[in-house]
Amino acid sequence: MPKPRVRIYTDYKSPYAFVANKRLFELEQTHGVELEWLPYTLRVAEFMGTVEERTPHFWRKVRYAYMDARRYANAQGLVMKGPRRIYDAFYSSVGMLFAQRHGFFRPYHDKVFRRFWSHELEIDDLGEITSIITSCGGSASEFEAYVHGPARAEHDRIIIDAEALGVFGVPTMVFNGELFWGGDRIDMLIARIEKPETIEAALGSRHRKPA
Secondary structure, three states: OOOOOOEEOEEEEEEHHHHHHHHHHHHHHOOEEEEEEEEEOHHHHHHHHHHHHHHHHHHHHHHHHHHHHHHHHHHHHOOOOOOOOOOOHHHHHHHHHHHHHHHOOOHHHHHHHHHHHHHOOOOOOHHHHHHHHHHHOOOOHHHHHHHHHHHHHHHHHHHHHHHHHOOOOOEEEEEEEEEEEOHHHHHHEEEEHHHHHEEEEEEEEHOOOOO
């Protein structure tokens, strides 16, 4: 029988996506699922506004979010340094697609996340992403041909399809058409995988009219 499939939308510049990786990969062993990883490249200015528009309340929230994510990172022995600037993650995102097709997704994925958050990698530098590709056994010429060829159209189509499903942030997991946003929803995802009717019954009871 085919394995249950969980689609995961992620972005290398998201701290919460970084710290969710461990538990998500564990699902392959603990629940026999097949994971499909897709980029949802966050457009920071779109949901955060320009720097000039950001209020003190906003910056308090941002500082807390990174502190919170760092606690999760520390618990896993991960290094997480605050980003030095705003990044366009396109090259790293299409690298993810290229790596999956060529059989080295996991080493690529781990290297990009770890090196970016330890300030060892600029994810918007094509040369640096190409270097990660080659270190994992991929072809630099094939990757760069992909980047300059069909990559942009494929990347943008994935984003459009994700938003049609309702995706707005990362990590977002999709199982049987149902969305679970954030690492703190992994337990709910697991409950759905184990007993598909559990969440549906719980949600249905809220909306059931009294007899």
